[in-house]
Amino acid sequence: DAGVTQSPTHLIKTRGQHVTLRCSPISGHKSVSWYQQVLGQGPQFIFQYYEKEERGRGNFPDRFSARQFPNYSSELNVNALLLGDSALYLCASSFINSGSYEQYFGPGTRLTVT
Amino acid sequence: LAKTTQPISMDSYEGQEVNITCSHNNIATNDYITWYQQFPSQGPRFIIQGYKTKVTNEVASLFIPADRKSSTLSLPRVSLSDTAVYYCLVGVEGYSTLTFGKGTMLLVSP
Numbered sequence: 713d714a715g716v717t718q719s720p721t722h723l724i725k726t727r728g729q730h731v732t733l734r735c736s737p738i739s740g741h742k743s744v745s746w747y748q749q750v751l752g753q754g755p756q757f758i759f760q761y762y763e764k765e766e767r768g769r770g771n772f773p774d775r776f777s778a779r780q781f782p783n784y785s786s787e788l789n790v791n792a793l794l795l796g797d798s799a800l801y802l803c804a805s806s807f808i809n810s811g812s813y814e815q816y817f818g819p820g821t822r823l824t825v826t
Numbered sequence: 827l828a829k830t831t832q833p834i835s836m837d838s839y840e841g842q843e844v845n846i847t848c849s850h851n852n853i854a855t856n857d858y859i860t861w862y863q864q865f866p867s868q869g870p871r872f873i874i875q876g877y878k879t880k881v882t883n884e885v886a887s888l889f890i891p892a893d894r895k896s897s898t899l900s901l902p903r904v905s906l907s908d909t910a911v912y913y914c915l916v917g918v919e920g921y922s923t924l925t926f927g928k929g930t931m932l933l934v935s936p
Contacts, residue, residue: 716869745923745924747924747926752928753928754911754913754926754927754928754929755870755924755926756926757923757924757925760923768923770923800867802869802870803869804869804924814860814872814875815872815924816872817868817869817870817871818869819867819868819869820867820868820869822867
């Protein structure tokens with residue numbers, strides 16, 4: 713079975729630009745979460761979506777937004793990129809919104825902002 | 827969510843048993859303890875989860891004392907491929923937001 717997939721693998725953007733990252737969950741998983749991981753730190757929660765609705769939001773500015781599509785795939789959008797947005801962006805899916813702490817992570821998208 | 831404290835790094839040799847202890851003094855009654863493993867440039871991978879006493883799976887064991895203020899992840903007979911960062915998380919089972927600390931960097935040498 714395919715795991716969580718993310719695209720692109722790597723991305724280089726310039727300050728002020730916009731970026732869209734994509735995630736496809738494991739088949740049957742309806743919950744998708746996004747995390748940001750800067751070098752040397754653990755992943756930090758950005759958003760969680762379940763059944764196309766936002767169910768949780770971390771402490772990130774409004775420049776960060778996301779959505780989930782009818783097929784449960786998801787996009788993370790970041791506007792007005794800053795140097796500090798350079799990080800590994802991880803997507804995780806889970807089977808249901810509650811009932812398990814087990815989330816399945818994708819390989820991530822490495823974003824570099826110059 | 828309860829704050830966790832774990833060692834920044836640990837060193838071991840192939841074939842040894844490794845025990846990583848996590849402190850979570852403010853754990854709540856309905857909190858579970860979960861461990862994730864992360865290799866460089868990969869997403870974290872679920873290892874094990876428990877509430878009390880001992881849990882064992884094909885990868886690791888998790889020991890939780892009666893007061894639940896700490897827990898120990900035990901990796902039997904580690905190999906070079908176990909070199910990774912290990913995260914201890916505490917929260918309510920089913921809580922969809924995972925809160926990661928800095929984790930423990932385990933380095934396994936030949």
